[in-house]
Amino acid sequence: MKKHKVSRFFFIVSFIGLLFYLLYFILGLAFSRQLATIARYPLTSLDDFISKPILVVKNSLSELRHLNNTFLENKQLRKELRKQNLSQQYFEELLAENKRLKNLLSLSATVDKWVSAEVISRNPYQWYDSLQIKTAKKVLQPNSLVLSGEGIIGKVTSANRQAARVELLTCGKEVNIPIKIVDKNKIIYGNLKYFQIEEKRMLASEFNSNEAIDLGAKVYTSGLDGETQANLPVGKVIGFKNSSDKLKRQLLIKLFADFDHLDNVLVVGIEK
Structure with missing residues (x-):
């Protein structure tokens, strides 16, 4: 009986010991995992702390390279x-110049005595006042009319064998060039007087008739002064200032010539 009690006591003690051992093993395993996690967290945080700025810098450098490449491409595209x-622009200028030369050539076929000339000097501060032309060693007669491809632009005021000075119609001075107004089946004669700078138009007066003239009637030189050649294109009628006195009657004329672009011209007149 006593031996049976001792055996039972050892069994209980062994069972409790085994239970404590299992509990210790389970708790130890859980603690070691927690400890590993705790130990690993600072390392992970440190790795993130170091790697994130590096990643940001790498991304920034990549963006900068992309932006630089884009800038260079845009620069090349702008250059092209x-x-x-x-x-x-150069092509269009050549086309315009070619057209002016063709007009000039066509106009030269309608006049008897002419000399071609090249504009060699034009003062920006007196752009619409005067210019100088190269005359190919020919001395031109003062008061000879000068034409662009569209119509008359002025008169020769002085000349030598190297160049001639041309006073433009747009200078605002009185020019007194005899003209005729051609309107359908009627013609009236008068004088081209001066350019109205503000209005950008020519004024003509001293007509031989008070006969009605339509807007758009063409204006040509008449040659009635015995110096200038007749039938050179001048412009067209764009307005009236009628008067009972035909000599005081005024017609407003838009000139045919383009005074902004003058490079080659014709001089119509007699050499000295």
Whole structure:
């Protein structure tokens, strides 16, 4: 009986010991995992702390390279576009100049005595007052009319064998060039007087008739002064200032010539 009690006591003690051992093992395993997690967290945080700025810098450098490449591409495109625009502008200028030369050639076929000349000097401060032309060693007669491809632009005021000075119609001074107004089946005669600078139009008066003239009637030189050649294009009628006195009657004329672009001209008159 006593031996049976001792065996039972050892069994209980062994069971409790085993239970404590299992509990210790389970708690130890859980603690070691927690400890590993705790130990690993600072390392992970440190790695994130170091790697994130590096990643940001790498991304920034990549963006900078992309932006720089885009800038260089845009710069090249702007350069090519600028060259293309300049080429297009130069081409258009050549076309315009070619058209003016054709007009000049066509006009030269309608006059008897003429000399071609090239504009060699024009003062920006007196752009609409005067210019100088190269005359190919020919001395021109003062008061000879000068024409662009569209119509008369002025008169020769002085000349030598190298150049001649041309006073433009747009200078505002009185020019007194005899003209005729051609309107359908009627013609009236008068004088081209002066350019109204503010209104950008020519004024003509001293007519031989008070006969009605339509807007748009063409104006030509008449040659009635015995010096200038007749039938050179001048402009067209754009307005009236009628008067009972035909000599005081005024017609407003828009000139045919383009005074902004003058490069080659014809001088119509007699050499000295």
